[in-house]
Amino acid sequence: MLKYPKDLLTLIAHLKKLPGVGKKTAERFAFSLLEWDNKELFEFSEGIATLKERVQACAECGCLMDGVQCSFCDTSRRDKALLCIIGSSRDAYAIEETGNFRGLYHVLGTLLSPLEGKTPDSLNLPHLEDRIKQLGVEEVILALDSTLEGDATSLYLKEELQKNGIEVSRLALGLPLGSSLDFVDEGTLSQAFSGRQKF
Amino acid sequence: MLKYPKDLLTLIAHLKKLPGVGKKTAERFAFSLLEWDNKELFEFSEGIATLKERVQACAECGCLMDGVQCSFCDTSRRDKALLCIIGSSRDAYAIEETGNFRGLYHVLGTLLSPLEGKTPDSLNLPHLEDRIKQLGVEEVILALDSTLEGDATSLYLKEELQKNGIEVSRLALGLPLGSSLDFVDEGTLSQAFSGRQKF
Numbered sequence: 001m002l003k004y005p006k007d008l009l010t011l012i013a014h015l016k017k018l019p020g021v022g023k024k025t026a027e028r029f030a031f032s033l034l035e036w037d038n039k040e041l042f043e044f045s046e047g048i049a050t051l052k053e054r055v056q057a058c059a060e061c062g063c064l065m066d067g068v069q070c071s072f073c074d075t076s077r078r079d080k081a082l083l084c085i086i087g088s089s090r091d092a093y094a095i096e097e098t099g100n101f102r103g104l105y106h107v108l109g110t111l112l113s114p115l116e117g118k119t120p121d122s123l124n125l126p127h128l129e130d131r132i133k134q135l136g137v138e139e140v141i142l143a144l145d146s147t148l149e150g151d152a153t154s155l156y157l158k159e160e161l162q163k164n165g166i167e168v169s170r171l172a173l174g175l176p177l178g179s180s181l182d183f184v185d186e187g188t189l190s191q192a193f194s195g196r197q198k199f
Numbered sequence: 200m201l202k203y204p205k206d207l208l209t210l211i212a213h214l215k216k217l218p219g220v221g222k223k224t225a226e227r228f229a230f231s232l233l234e235w236d237n238k239e240l241f242e243f244s245e246g247i248a249t250l251k252e253r254v255q256a257c258a259e260c261g262c263l264m265d266g267v268q269c270s271f272c273d274t275s276r277r278d279k280a281l282l283c284i285i286g287s288s289r290d291a292y293a294i295e296e297t298g299n300f301r302g303l304y305h306v307l308g309t310l311l312s313p314l315e316g317k318t319p320d321s322l323n324l325p326h327l328e329d330r331i332k333q334l335g336v337e338e339v340i341l342a343l344d345s346t347l348e349g350d351a352t353s354l355y356l357k358e359e360l361q362k363n364g365i366e367v368s369r370l371a372l373g374l375p376l377g378s379s380l381d382f383v384d385e386g387t388l389s390q391a392f393s394g395r396q397k398f
Contacts, residue, residue, distance in 0.1 A: 002295045005265035007246065007253040014243040019231045025219070031289045032218045033250055034263075041247055044213040047206065049244035051232055054206040064233075066204035090230045096201045 008034075057089060060131070062107025064089045072105050079103045081138040083131070085157065087111050087145060095143065103141070106131060111149035112156060123153070125160060132166060142170040207233075256288060259330070261306025263288045271304050278302045280337040282330070284356065286310055286344060294342065302340070305330060310348035311355055322352070324359060331365060341369040 003009065008030055015026035033041065057063065058070035065071075072078075072092055082103025086092055092105045110122050132140065140161055144150035158168045174192035175184060184192075202208065207229055214225035232240065256262065257269035264270075271277075271291055281302025285291055291304045309321050331339065339360055343349035357367045372390035374383060383391075 002270055002292060003265070004292060005254045005263050007250065008263065010242075011246040011250060014239070014246055017231075017235070017239070018228045020224070020227070027289070028219070029217045031287065032216075033247065034254065034288075036216070038251060040213070040216070041250060043209075045244045045248035047210040047213055048232065048240055048247065051206065051210060051240060052237060055204045055233065064204050064207065066202070071201055088230065089233075090226070093201060093203060 004030075057107070061105050062089060062109060063092050063105055075104070075135075080135045082141065083135065083137040083139070084141045084143050085128075086143050087150065087153075091143065101141075104135065104137075108144075108153070111144065111147075112153045113149045118149075120156060123157070129161075129164065132161070132164075137166065139167045139169060142168060144170075146171075146173060203229075256306070260304050261288060261308060262291045262304055274303070274334075279334045281340065282334065282336040282338070283340045283342050284327075285342050286349065286352075290342065300340075303334065303336075307343075307352070310343065310346075311352040312348045317348075319355060322356070328360075328363065331360075331363075336365065338366045338368060341367065343369075345370075345372060 004012070004027075011033070012023070012026045012030045015021055015029045016023060018026075021029070036044070056065055058065050058073055060073050061070060063070060063072040079102050082101070083106055084095065084101060084103055085106045085108060086095070087108055087110070089107050092107070095101050095105075106128055108123055110118050112118055112120065112123070131137070140157075142154045142157060144154050154170055158170075161168050172195055173188070174195055175181075175188065181189070203211070203226075210232070211222070211225045211229045214220060214228045215222060217225075220228070235243070255264055257264050257272055259272050260269060262269060262271040278301050281300070282305055283294065283300060283302055284305045284307060285294070286307055286309070288306050291306070294300050294304075305327055307322055309317050311317055311319065311322070330336070339356075341353045341356060343353050353369055357369075360367050371394055372387070373394055374380075374387065374391050380388070
């Protein structure tokens with residue numbers, strides 16, 4: 001049986017590491033790259049090679065910086081009393097899009113997942129506590145995934161932060177906008193009931 | 200509203216050009232690339248930059264070569280009397296996997312699609328006819344997509360090749376293996392009827 005050329009196989013192996021990309025999709029990507037012109041391939045390759053050097057995370061909040069200044073850490077325009085804890089730097093953009101939050105962010109970078117070796121140490125709690133003290137944060141909002149890992153992390157952080165007398169809240173659980181009750185799972189419905197709001 | 204860093208946006212624009220990748224998926228890819236280590240990013244970038252130089256198409260049949268020799272053109276081990284016409288170099292690997300075909304291949308590189316400016320000239324027919332003459336091909340098998348473009352191309356090639364008295368066949372149309380009649384569309388079913396085989 002004939003195999004793909006060696007260099008194509010290497011490229012396919014790299015493409016397969018992208019999230020949600022399996023063997024077939026990676027092959028499709030590789031063959032489509034073969035049809036790009038040289039300039040496009042060069043620019044794409046350049047973008048990947050220089051990615052980490054050009055796009056760096058803010059040492060303070062962990063959000064991505066465009067240039068040398070972190071626009072998420074601009075305390076002159078943002079509310080220092082509110083700190084929103086997020087799992088990945090990408091979440092900050094989603095929250096900014098809502099236009100609802102004017103506080104500061106704190107990127108954990110990872111969620112608790114003992115099986116993958118992500119223990120509380122990976123969360124770098126001392127840095128978080130230092131920031132909270134320095135900024136004079138009054139409320140910490142936990143905006144983590146509503147998954148096993150996210151919930152475990154939220155619970156852990158809540159306990160640790162409340163020890164220091166910090167007010168902790170987390171995002172509301174309930175019906176997504178535009179959803180029909182028929183299609184909402186039991187867990188969500190039950191959370192929506194217990195978290196019902198005065199109307 | 201805060202935007203992604205400039206360099207990340209450029210990378211996302213490149214990723215969006217991959218087939219089936221929209222804005223959201225490209226963003227997911229870009230953020231996942233941020234988590235790769237430097238070595239992986241370097242190798243990936245290198246693989247893309249050198250792709251076209253290292254993976255080249257055979258000037259004769261259009262299939263991809265692994266090194267300097269085309270393993271699809273090895274006439275000592277393959278049947279010169281059979282020529283299979285395929286749309287893209289990738290199709291040759293799928294056909295090789297069946298283990299059913301021992302002839303030679305001819306990659307068109309494109310299908311007829313007048314709206315996209317793909318006219319009969321793009322098919323490079325003179326080269327195909329030269330190959331047929333030189334190899335002494337007795338039967339040409341059209342193995343093109345069963346789409347509008349594929350069918351138009353098959354029809355065009357059939358007429359052109361039959362003018363020169365070459366025997367032309369095309370892949371059978373019918374039920375895919377393991378399919379249930381309930382789920383088969385009318386067109387396929389009708390083709391399966393008209394192409395029914397003695398049993």
